[in-house]
Amino acid sequence: xxxxxxxxxxxxxxxxxxxxxxxxxxxxxxxxxxxxxxxxxxxxxxxxxxxxxxxxxxxxxxxxxxxxxxxxxxxxxxxxxxxxxxxxxxxxxxxxxxxxxxxxxxxxxxxxxxxxxxxxxxxxxxxxxxxxxxxxxxxxxxxxxxxxxxxxxxxxxxxxxxxxxxxxxxxxxxxxxxxxxxxxxxxxxxxxxxxxxxxxxxxxxxxxxxxxxxxxxxxxxxxxxxxxxxxxxxxxxxxxxxxxxxxxxxxxxxxxxxxxxxxxxxxxxxxxxxxxxxxxxxxxxxxxxxxxxxxxxxxxxxxxxxxxxxxxxxxxxxxxxxxxxxxxxxxxxxxxxxxxxxxxxxxxxxxxxxxxxxxxxxxxxxxxxxxxxxxxxxxxxxxxxxxxxxxxx
Amino acid sequence: xxxxxxxxxxxxxxxxxxxxxxxxxxxxxxxxxxxxxxxxxxxxxxxxxxxxxxxxxxxxxxxxxxxxxxxxxxxxxxxxxxxxxxxxxxxxxxxxxxxx
Amino acid sequence: xxxxxxxxxxxxxxxxxxxxxxxxxxxxxxxxxxxxxxxxxxxxxxxxxxxxxxxxxxxxxxxxxxxxxxxxxxxxxxxxxxxxxxxxxxxxxxxxxxxxxxxxxxxxxxxxxxxxxxxxxxxxxxxxxxxxxxxxxxxxxxxxxxxxxxxxxxxxxxxxxxxxxxxxxxxxxxxxxxxxxxxxxxxxxx
Numbered sequence: 001x002x003x004x005x006x007x008x009x010x011x012x013x014x015x016x017x018x019x020x021x022x023x024x025x026x027x028x029x030x031x032x033x034x035x036x037x038x039x040x041x042x043x044x045x046x047x048x049x050x051x052x053x054x055x056x057x058x059x060x061x062x063x064x065x066x067x068x069x070x071x072x073x074x075x076x077x078x079x080x081x082x083x084x085x086x087x088x089x090x091x092x093x094x095x096x097x098x099x100x101x102x103x104x105x106x107x108x109x110x111x112x113x114x115x116x117x118x119x120x121x122x123x124x125x126x127x128x129x130x131x132x133x134x135x136x137x138x139x140x141x142x143x144x145x146x147x148x149x150x151x152x153x154x155x156x157x158x159x160x161x162x163x164x165x166x167x168x169x170x171x172x173x174x175x176x177x178x179x180x181x182x183x184x185x186x187x188x189x190x191x192x193x194x195x196x197x198x199x200x201x202x203x204x205x206x207x208x209x210x211x212x213x214x215x216x217x218x219x220x221x222x223x224x225x226x227x228x229x230x231x232x233x234x235x236x237x238x239x240x241x242x243x244x245x246x247x248x249x250x251x252x253x254x255x256x257x258x259x260x261x262x263x264x265x266x267x268x269x270x271x272x273x274x275x276x277x278x279x280x281x282x283x284x285x286x287x288x289x290x291x292x293x294x295x296x297x298x299x300x301x302x303x304x305x306x307x308x309x310x311x312x313x314x315x316x317x318x319x320x321x322x323x324x325x326x327x328x329x330x331x332x333x334x335x336x337x338x339x340x341x342x343x344x345x346x347x348x349x350x351x352x353x354x355x356x357x358x359x360x361x362x363x364x365x366x367x368x369x370x371x372x373x374x375x376x377x378x379x380x381x382x383x384x385x386x387x388x389x390x391x392x393x
Numbered sequence: 394x395x396x397x398x399x400x401x402x403x404x405x406x407x408x409x410x411x412x413x414x415x416x417x418x419x420x421x422x423x424x425x426x427x428x429x430x431x432x433x434x435x436x437x438x439x440x441x442x443x444x445x446x447x448x449x450x451x452x453x454x455x456x457x458x459x460x461x462x463x464x465x466x467x468x469x470x471x472x473x474x475x476x477x478x479x480x481x482x483x484x485x486x487x488x489x490x491x492x493x
Numbered sequence: 494x495x496x497x498x499x500x501x502x503x504x505x506x507x508x509x510x511x512x513x514x515x516x517x518x519x520x521x522x523x524x525x526x527x528x529x530x531x532x533x534x535x536x537x538x539x540x541x542x543x544x545x546x547x548x549x550x551x552x553x554x555x556x557x558x559x560x561x562x563x564x565x566x567x568x569x570x571x572x573x574x575x576x577x578x579x580x581x582x583x584x585x586x587x588x589x590x591x592x593x594x595x596x597x598x599x600x601x602x603x604x605x606x607x608x609x610x611x612x613x614x615x616x617x618x619x620x621x622x623x624x625x626x627x628x629x630x631x632x633x634x635x636x637x638x639x640x641x642x643x644x645x646x647x648x649x650x651x652x653x654x655x656x657x658x659x660x661x662x663x664x665x666x667x668x669x670x671x672x673x674x675x676x677x678x679x680x681x682x683x
Contacts, residue, residue, distance in 0.1 A: 006518060006519060006522040006528055097413065097414075098413040098414075098415070099412040099413030099415070100413065117534065118534065138555075139555075139557075160412055160413070168557075170531070170532075170534055171531070171557050172557070174531060174532060174534075175529055175530065175531035175557070176515050176518045176519070176528065176529065176530040176531065177527075177528065177529050177554065178522065178527050178528060178553075178554075197417075198415055198417040205417050205418055205419075206417075206418065206419040207415055207416065207417045207418070208415065208416040208421075209413070209415055210413075210414070211414050211415075211416060213414060216403045217405070217410070217414070219407075220405065220406065220407035220410055221407075221410055221414050223407040224407045224408070224410045224411075224412065224414075225413070227407075227408075228412065271557040272557060274555035274556060274557050275555070275556045275557050275558050277555050278555055278556045358534075360558050360559050361557075361558055362558045362559075362561065363556055363558065
């Protein structure tokens, strides 16, 4: 039985974590993710969870402790943002390469500099090649739902990889919006017990974690790791299907919004997708065939599925909330364009950098993007493919 | 999947490695003959040995077995020739080239 | 989305503009609405001008941008009439609510020719009389509910009482003072 509520994205994720009741939560605060461990600490103090909550001295330590706990056989996680994630860099790769299932509640915030506390995706985009599964949310509901599904994906025997559940700093993390929560027992049952096959605290079978791999083994080890990633998409879909049966909310690898006959499309990640939907509805009322692909699963990247979804689209704008400094655009742009190339797609594609450091994105901005796509379609030429949106020029 | 250490070697294919390269199970180092990493080895002169067993605990590779309260022959499959046992022996019962 | 109400709050850090926006979202949610309440963060320090926003609607709210052409504006600190462009984009069929002890006529020259309705309330007086402390956001919350007509007074007071009773279960005197401030503000807004 769903429970209607109104919560900020941070509260929503904290409540999902209370319902999951993980074993170990090491935490170090950083804006705008601080509220997650803050709310969670009150659940610990109130005895609503029996999680071992460890205040540590840095993000390097919080991720190290989460990794250690996971290796020991515990269900663990931490939360962070921006420079906190950057400070975990070394550990991110260790968690993934050791095939340790654990979660990171990431609240996206721009990386310095200039120093800035607001939303963009430069923090998590930099971690896109670390071997973590990455999932993004449009709003508090999706952040909550993704968190509830996280461990089922991460701990799946075919996957066993850490998972990053991302939401937009302040825009969703600090905005109170309507939400439907699941009952505690429903979440508990859905998430289930964590029963690792091997773990450090198993006296029956001692284990070594993270052995040195010389050149003779390193490449085989990395290929072996990639195999886990190959199973993620199917597991994400299976878990989503089961989640739908308890929540009534459907999820895929990405969401297609009014794409059925779309000639022009936007591909994007995060909270601005909601704004884009309102822009699309306005334009659809005028008879314009426009649509949206909102990425939910970014790592691994559902390239062929996205290329298929864009098959009949004539012009597409890929929106990056992070710079790539390739002189070509951002990371999502590169991923989508290479997907189109491999699928021999015909869509004319451009890549926009937008929303850096919390720069606001309005419905009118997105209408402007669709207008630019119209021109591209009419001229049959994408023109400059590396563009900025909402920049003072 | 648990590691079958006998398969681990430079010919192991990527599918034969464990997930995350974890090694589940104790004592797997026995399966690796790391003794070949060095050519200099200590030599045991049994006549001089008083069975004080001082050499046993100092060996970093546990290469000095104790059987029936008596020290046995060196396990050269795992001895890396560090020479610590030579230094530990008060009776000159262990010798090694270059170690005094 | 014709039923959408958009409100912008102008305050200074520490005055509770964000809290007021969240409380308004809260009480509107209790009456079955879809809501958004969110702050725009600049430098996080006491006294710095801050903005907070509300969207309240009968249908799902998806837009995640700030509000540029609000129907209503609430000015929590009247010094912001000079420091911020409080009437920017404000729709003339809407209204502005200002916390001030001054008469409306004295305020009008600071509103850059705004043609819509102008309301004032002396939140300082209300707050001090009802609670003995200066929390401008409580009276302003009641005042904006009255100005917008989002819900009737009875519903509003009932929902707020329920909300306060939940939040301050161990401090009944806080509930009493806040409720008195809300009731008084409903009468005082002009």
